[in-house]
Amino acid sequence: MSPRSELKDPQREIARFRGRLAFGAGFILLLSLLLAGRFFYVQITEHAHYSTMAENNRITIVPIVPNRGLILDRNGVVLARNYSAYTLEITPAKVHNLSATIAALGRIVEISPRDRALFDKLRDESHAFQSIPIRTHLNEVEVARLAVNLYRFPGVQIKARMFRDYPLGDLAVHAVGYVGRINDSDLKRIAAQGETSNYQGTQYIGKTGIEQSYETQLHGQTGYEEVETNALGRPVRTLSRTPPVSGDNLYLGLDARMQEIADQAFGNNRGALVAIDPHTGGILAFVSRPGYNPNLFVDGIDTADWNALNDSPDHPLEDRVIQGLFPPGSTFKPFMAMAGLELHVITPQFQIHDPGYFQLPGQSHRYRDWKKGGHGIVDVHKAIIVSCDTFFYTLAHMMGIQNIHDFVSKFGFGSRTGIDIEGELPGLLASPAWKWKRFHQPWYPGETVITGIGQGYTLVTPMQLAYAVAMLADNGTAYRPHLVQAIQNGKTDRIRAVVPIVTRDEHFDPAFEALIRDAMIHVNLPGGTAPIAWHGCPYPVAGKTGTAQLIDIGQGQNYNAAKLNARLRDNGVYIAYAPADDPKIAAAAVVQNAGEGGDVAAPIVRKIFDYYLLGKVPPPPPATVKESPHG
Secondary structure: OOHHHHOOOHHHHHHHHHHHHHHHHHHHHHHHHHHHHHHHHHHHHOHHHHHHHHHHHHEEEEEEOOOOOOEEOOOOOEEEEEEEEEEEEEOHHHOOOHHHHHHHHHOOOOOOHHHHHHHHHHHHHOOOOOOEEEEEEEOHHHHHHHHOOHHHOOOEEEEEEEEEEOOOOOOOHHHHOOEEEOOHHHHHHHHHOOOOHHHOOOOEEEOOHHHHHOHHHHHOEOEEEEEEEOOOOOEEEEEEEEOOEOOOEEEEOOOHHHHHHHHHHHOOOOEEEEEEOOOOOEEEEEEEEOOOOOHHHHOOOOHHHHHHHHOOOOOOOOOHHHHOOEOOHHHHHHHHHHHHHHOOOOOOOOEEEEOOEEOOOOOOOOEEOOOOOOOEEEEHHHHHHHOOHHHHHHHHHHHOHHHHHHHHHHHOOOOOOOOOOOOOOOOEOOOHHHHHHHHOOOOOHHHHHHHOOOOOOOEEOHHHHHHHHHHHHOOOEEEOOEOEEEEEOOOOOOEEEOOOOEEEEOOOOHHHHHHHHHHHHHHOOOOOOOOOOOOOOOOOOEEEEEEEOOOOOOOOOOOOHHHOOHHHOOEEEEEEEEOOOOOOEEEEEEEOOOOOHHHHOHHHHHHHHHHHHHOOOOOOOOOOOOOOOOO
16 A cells, blocks of 8 residues: 555545535536526516517517609699619628629619719718618619529618609699608607607608698608518518508699690799789699709709709799899889879879989989980879889889788788798788898988889789789789698598688779779780780780899880890890789789780680680780880
8 A cells, every 4th residue: 555545535535526516516506597597588477578679589560651643734734653672782781792792683684874973962861770772763674683582682672662753843842842752850750749650660751842831741651561571581471461541642733734835834934933823823834944844853863954943043842933033124113003092192193294213302313214315194904904103103102111011911012922832932012111120221202203113122923913913903902822722532532622711801992993803904905015915805904014124224225135244134024914894813924134014924714714714725816016014
């Protein structure tokens, strides 16, 4: 027996072994207790919580985007509609190498430089977790090619999307507007309105015109599906479904054919026209030229197209009907005449002698009449017919600027009309208080004089002019202008007409109204300033021409359009209503830098009046030689 074995203590070894065994058993027991406690906590105490989480992993809530409501004209012609198409979309946050992925996809389907540029633009405007289209309007062959290869591209999907389409292109684009992709500012507005849940899955929203102002009605109610998914997240079956409610269809008062007639009548000229029903405020025509194709904005407009529109000197994106600010020129004179009569500054018998100019007392400066040598003896009736500047210079001086401002504002000048689309400007009806606030300068008598003929600081929109002449046509009553005539409920299909709203109700002396109406009728007859445009017209028309100067050519200088920059030439302006004895339509037209209102604006109004009242477009009236008044 070795000395080492003699030193072993079996009892001590056994004791150590038992201690280790006890410790191991205790440790195992402790772990078992901890595991049992955790099991109890998860399975019993937190059962409801984890059961819900498991159910959420198993069930996915999928929003069902509603069909957007249609926009139609008064005769049912579709101005805005929907169609379905397949898109190839990428969620950047789920893609490891975006450039390589796009390059690989480009070997399966064509991805043009424009597609890539638009994708990059939308990516900059979107969150990384949002799905962004790289190709839209895939055909069936392209869908098939992609479908068999999608397993290679995490974060890439083929989706069926509803797209907005404007089949008539730029026709009435400023009235109808367009939709575009929802951006951050749209999301903030949706959240502020408490509509976030209703826009789940929606990618487009109204940006301008009717599309924007009636977004709530057009959008509808989002539906939902509860979809059971497997461990890979793939749908297995639909558990329940809440169907979406389609948006309301909107019927406008516009007539697409009338829009087309007016568009063609403008030719290559810039300008605006608006026609209105004087007894309801319903808008019958709404033209702003030039226009643009709203379909460019639906998928997201690319940089080149945007720059072309935004940088164009013709400003096609501007809605000239409600945002174009123009001097009214001589179309302001009937309202000045009504002011002078109603305020008893003049009587119907009041006369002046017109030598061809007006002078303020004690001053040598002459304010010229458009007709050299003047019109001789002129009363208010003749002054409107021949557009006598000198008469209205005199009347403005007699009335004073404050009286002019306070009375003419009753026709809506200087205020928004309240039309049912956004972006309307109030124009400018100047006063001494306005000038002091704006320039810290006093008002001068000469500024009052030129205000009397619709020049100076006064600026109006075509919408305001149409609103004001419709008020004359309806004996002092004005209605809120509205484009939408009726709304068809997307759920019940019931159609509800828009109720006209009276916004102004003035009571003018019937004798004064008759006097001004008769003078405006004679404007369109031989001896007036617009006889050629209305030659042979079978119904009576009350109208007033205007020629608005954009620059001061200098006292004593003759106006020569050929020597001026084309964009500094006079605007032609015209207002009218018909039939004069039973008005059914009122209109205002501005043709920019094209000449006199009787020559360029009145013929456009004649064409839409003939269509609306007679159901046809008569041939152009024969050209005749006439004296060319500057009024």
